[in-house]
Amino acid sequence: MNNEFISALKEIVNEKGISEDLIFTTIEDAMVAAYKKNYANTNTSAQNVRVGMNRESGEIKVYSQKVVCDDVFDIVTEISVDEAKEISPKYQLDDIVEIEVTPRNFGRVAAQLAKQVVMQRMKEAERNIVYNEYKGIEYDIITGTILRKDKGNVFVNLGKIEGIIGPNEQMCNEEYIFNEKLKLYIVEVKNGSKGALIHVSRTHPGLVKRLFELEVPEIYEGIVEIKSISREAGSRSKIAVYSNNESVDPMGACVGPKGARVQKVVAELKNEKIDIIKWSKSPEEFISNALSPAKVLRTTVNENQKTAQVVVDDNQLSLAIGKEGQNVRLAAKLTNWKIDIKSKSQAEALEETLEEEKYNQEEKYNEEENDDYEEKYNEEENDNDEEFIVDAVEEIADNVTEE
CATH class of the missing domain: 2.40.50.140 (Nucleic acid-binding proteins)
Known part of the structure; x- marks a missing residue:
């Protein structure tokens, strides 16, 4: 392995953002595996080796590692104290002695393997870079x-x-x-x-939100907020907007001059209809706005059950419900309320029916009360008659006894 390869390797490491220590350590570990695979049959010391690579020159050496022992039982992994001191006087008991066992042709094998490892690491690094880049968006x-x-x-x-x-x-x-x-x-x-x-x-509601952020500077800057979106992709969407600045009209900002801003969004979504409505803290007002373009006469809500009863003019009923129920369905998704719509005549008829039922129930209750009173009165009268007869009989008996 030559200097040109090492220089090229370091250049690639810098370009791809790979850790230099990681790539060299990985190459050395791979060379250990290659040495054991190719030289295990010819060299018993291949079972316990270390490969070292000079990171400047690219020179590669293989070392057999042995433990210094008093008594040697395994010549592959152990070496006596005397043999170790012959190599270097500094070695003591339990030290690790490294003996170079580099094969003559190992440089060619190592170079080929190093190239393979570098290519693999480059691919992995590129994949991670791409993943992190897109994960961020x-x-x-x-x-x-x-x-x-x-x-x-x-x-x-x-x-x-x-x-x-x-x-x-x-x-x-x-x-x-x-x-x-x-x-x-x-x-x-x-x-x-x-x-x-x-x-x-192409169908996610988030696409509509992001498109409006691109086209409406007030949304991007946070002056206007998109509070909620409901969408049936390709057909119709509703967005609820709110302004944090009283001087800025949220609906007007989204529509833009002569409708230019909203038209760009509509064009990108292939002419999908978009209703822009004003968000409100008041559920009644928000639900009424959500049913736009229909005009709502009255909205009554049950906050515990999250249900709303809405009344519209007779000529507004079909508009409020929408084709195949689309308008009320989108409004319900937008507000997260269950909405029941009735025309004015239906509501009045229902109220009359309820009043009549209430009247009938009251009449029935009064009749039952009267029947109960009469029955109770008759029972009391009978009890009084019985008491009168008993008293009369007792009085006659007392008179007869006195005589």
Whole structure:
């Protein structure tokens, strides 16, 4: 192994960010294994050896290690005190003596092995670098280029590695065309046996949030907050926004001048409809806003059960519910409340029915009370009659006795 190889090795170590001590130690350990494998049959001392590499010149030497003992039972691993002192007077009992046993052609074997180890370490280091780089942007947005489709998955070029759009992460109304560039949301970054595995999405609500952060400076700066998002990818989304500055309109900031900001997000999502609503601490107000574009007349909430009863005009009912229930479904996801919507006429009819039932129940209760009173009164009258008869009989008996 020559100086040029060592210089090249150190240069690669610096470029790839690999620890120099780690790479040299790994090479030396690999050489020990190679020595035992190739020379164990010809040299019994191969069972206990150390390989040393000069990190400046690249010179490699193999040493057999033996323990200094009074009585030698195993000549492969032990050496007598007298033999050790012949090598060097400094050796004492239980010291380790190293005897060079470097084979003539071991340098060629070692060089080939070193190259293999370096290549392996370089690959591992590159994989770790890529993994750490993408792990740092997990749950963020990235631009990818469509490469191919395979077994329902779409593979995209993310720069240094490929990402995967799984079947559940693909928008139903979107075609994935080769070489097309798309904004993607990084759902998960895993470190697999072959390197980083990156799963990206076009359907995740986080994609909508990140797109608005890109287009709306007030969101990026923290003046406007996105409190919650509900999404049915490719069809419609609702986002609830709030301003930490009273002078800034959160909805206006997201819409932008002449709708320019929201239109950029809509275009990226292939014309997916986006409702921007104002978030509120008041559940009644928040739920009413969430049902936009429908106008709500009244909202009554049960905070213990997280349910809300909403009343709208008759001509607003279908708008509030939405096509196939989409509007109320997204509103429920956005607010995390169970929402029951009724038209004004339905609510009035229900109230009349409830009032009638209440009246009937009161009437029934009064009748039952009257029946109970009459029965009790009759029982008391009968008891009084019986008492009167008993008293009369007793009085007659007393009179007869006196006579």
